[in-house]
Structure formats: C-alpha cells, structure tokens
Amino acid sequence: MNRPSPTLRTHVLVIGAGIGGLASAVRLAQAGYRVTLAERHDVPGGRAGVWRSEGFTFDTGPSLVMMLECWHDLFQSAGRRLEDYVSLVQCDPAYRLHFTDGSTFEMTSSMNRLVDNVERLEPGAGARVSEWLAETGRLYHGGLRFIRRNMHNPLAMMDIRALGPGAGATALGDLQRLARRHFRDERLQQAITFQTLYLGISPYRSPGVYGLLAHAEMAGGIHYPMGGMHQLPLALERLGAELGVEYLYDTEITGLERDAGRITAARTADGRRLTADLFVANSDLPWTYQALLGEKTPTLLEPSFSCSVVLLYLGVNRRYPQLLHHNLAVTSDLRDSCAALFQRREMPDEPPFYLVASTRTDPGQAPPGCENLFVLVLAPSQDPRRPLDWSTLGPQVEARTIERLERFGLTDIRRHIVTRNLVTPDTFTQRYGNLRGEAFGLDHGLSQIGYFRPHNRHRRHKNLYFVGQSTHPGCGLPMVLISAECLAERVRRDVPA
C-alpha cells in the first residue's frame, strides 16, 4: 500500500453523513487524519433525520436511544463529555405493549416495578426476572466484547469464547427457546423477543444472542435527547467540526474512479472530482457495491435483506393523554404476521405497529395542546420476483392504520390531523438507495453476521472502507457507532494518519 508523505496528513473522504459516517469522521479526525465528509442531502443524520411542518417536529427514523455507553465512549475518545453536547433523559417506563386481549405490559428498568409487571401477566414468574437478566446479561456483555472487534479474520468469528463461559450455545440457539425457558406466558415471551424487529428480523427465526436487546432495555434503559433524536447527529457534526472535519452538503457521489487496485477519486453529481488517500462509504453498502462499483454484495449466500416499514408522521391538534412516549401494539397472530413479512414478503392484514408521542417527554415538539405522532408499521422489503406497488399500497396501509389507531383509542384522529407525511419502502430506495426498500440494511441471520457480514474494507481496493448498518456489526445506532470504532481501528492499522 502507498504510504502518504510523512509531512502531509492522510486525507480521508467519508461518503455519507449518517450516524456511521459522522462517527467515523470524529474518530478519524481525532486520530489525526484530515477528513472531508460529502453528504447528498442538506443535513446530517441519514435515517436519523428531521421533518418539520406547521409547528410540529418529527424524528424521521430512530426514536429509542439504547446502550448509552457507546455514545459516551465516542465522546470520551475525543476528550469530550456527551452531556456537553446533548441533553439525554431516560424514558421510564420505556414503553407499553398492548396485546389484542386488552392486557398491557410496561417495560421498565425499575426492578421492583418490572417484577410486578411480569407477575401481573404470569403469577409466580416475577421471581424468574433476575435469572433472565443474569442470563441475557452474560449474552450482552460477552456479545459486546465479541462484536467490538474487527471480523475480517475467520478466527475472530470462531473465538466464541469471547462470549463468556456457557453463553456460546445459548447465543447460537433459538431465541424463542431461550424465552420459553424463563417464561410460560406467550405475552411475556413476545415482550422479551420482539426487539429483534429493531434489526428488521423475525423474533421467530432469530438466534438466542438477540436476547441481549431486551437486556439492554431493561438494564440500561431507553433514553431520549431533548430537542429530538436529530440532536444526536447535530452533536456529532459539531464535535467533528471542532476536530477539523470539513462538511460538503448537497454533494452526491455518483462514481468512484479506480486505478491499479486503488480508488483515486469520487465523482459528484455536479461534475466535481473529489480526491483523497482513503475513502469510507457510509452510503448503503449493497448500493455502493452495485451502483458505485458495479459489483455484487460480498455475502456468503445471496444477500438477504431486513424488512421495511411504512411510517406515518401525523401532527394532530389534540392530545391523547393515554399514550406513553413509546407504545407498541402487538397483534395476537404476531407469528403469522412475521411469516408474511419475512418469508412470504407480503403486507400482513394487521401488522404490529409502534406509536411514538415524544411530546410526553419534550412538549416543544408540537404546538401547545397538540401531538406529533410517529407511527411505524412493519412492512416487507421487496421481493424482486413479485414487487409490491407502494404507490397504491402505501395510501391503503395509511388508511387502514388510521382506522386501527381509532380502534386503539385515538378517537376521531382523522378529524384532528393538521399535517401528515407518508413514508413507504419506496422512500427508502429513493432517499438512501436501499435496493429492496429495506429499512434496516442487510439482515442479521447467522449467515450475515460477524465474519460473514460484508467486511469494512474492500477485498481488492484496499483504500476503500465501509461503515454503517450493512457492514459489521449491524443495524441500530449503537451498532453503527461500534462499526465506526472498528473502521477507525482498521484504518489506523492500515495507514498512519
């Protein structure tokens, strides 16, 4: 590999200001590299964007901050304190699950209330909460040690001992079996396994290791940044600017020039050539391979994609005080809905939906007396053999969801909508390049995690790196922060700053 002149700093061009791109820019700038970041949109954040209308503010994607330690680590790595950039508050209860039989379950980090809530659904099971936490705690801490390493060497994947004694078999076993070992009530089993949907995979076809997600919620809690989730990318952007990162917004990369096994320049939509020593693609990985390199995504089998979502942003001129900040309606036939979403790639009749009313914590997100409702309905990603026509299906799902919201208790909501916006899988393709309209990147089955997930450096173009949800370790804000940590470590090992 060519070494840059010792008198010059190695120049890195990061493509994309998603959380992965922003965090990589921070880590690389802090390590002494000269960093330029090119983003096609006019704001940072990618999926963690913002939509404002009629005095309402909506987070466009993520709504739950989990695993706060990943955020603290990043700021500490730059000698800063997260609290000086963003004001995070804990939402407790984290959320309320609504079951079709009318019963509910509140997830909380308060141990005595958690035990009470579990007892209410399954008398006698409260005593088993601590066993569940202990077992999933081992998965969580071992899992973090395991994924916080670069995985381009198959031996790293084999070293399952990093998970800790006895946890390997549980991690690779079946998630539902793990849940059944602790709780008999199906609602509780759903309450501690549905979190795999955050990764866009079915809780009925997930390895046990994902039990760590419920652990992260119970033990670490769910947080929210005052001012909205978009404060997180803004905080990263500010930190990067302090470290010297140069931001180029409205700059879409449309091609990569190659010469002798290296990337030499990125071409922009407006005809510029951006040169650098190293390139880091935070643009969606399968899209980057297909559109910028003309190559197939390097997965073990045919690439398999996570599911998608239909999102409704509804500004309403009344309050629904019965809602918590986070609410989830679980359908009685969750297993069936998952089979439709993940196997048959069809829109289920009554998919689970998730409803966020961030004014509970942050009243400034809507005008006085109003609510900014964010509704997430799970949807399939596209099957290229039978693509769904979202131009007609999207409005149908929207209408059906509004009916369901009224049945759910949001009386007369349709009469109170002041502003609205509909996002379908097509939006994910148009806005982020997702080849199948998937919302959460490549899926996280055993054949696409660890060593088997596309690596964070191109096999042949050794100055082209990847960061974000479709490379190691995967989807979700904390995972993407870890992806930036792994990337920076690898770059530092390859080429000095």
Ligand SMILES: Cc1cc2nc3c(=O)[nH]c(=O)nc-3n(C[C@H](O)[C@H](O)[C@H](O)COP(=O)(O)OP(=O)(O)OC[C@H]3O[C@@H](n4cnc5c(N)ncnc54)[C@H](O)[C@@H]3O)c2cc1C
């Ligand atoms: C609806 C939804 C809800 C979610 N909820 C949560 C949650 O509650 N908690 C959680 O932790 N995670 C959640 N996630 C997951 C999380 O949001 C993502 O995993 C994470 O934001 C992905 O970050 P990224 O950096 O990989 O990519 P992205 O956010 O996709 O960023 C990629 C960036 O690259 C830019 N780009 C693409 N192509 C180009 C190009 N050619 N030139 C220049 N720039 C380009 C894009 O514009 C974008 O800004 C959610 C995701 C979705 C979709």
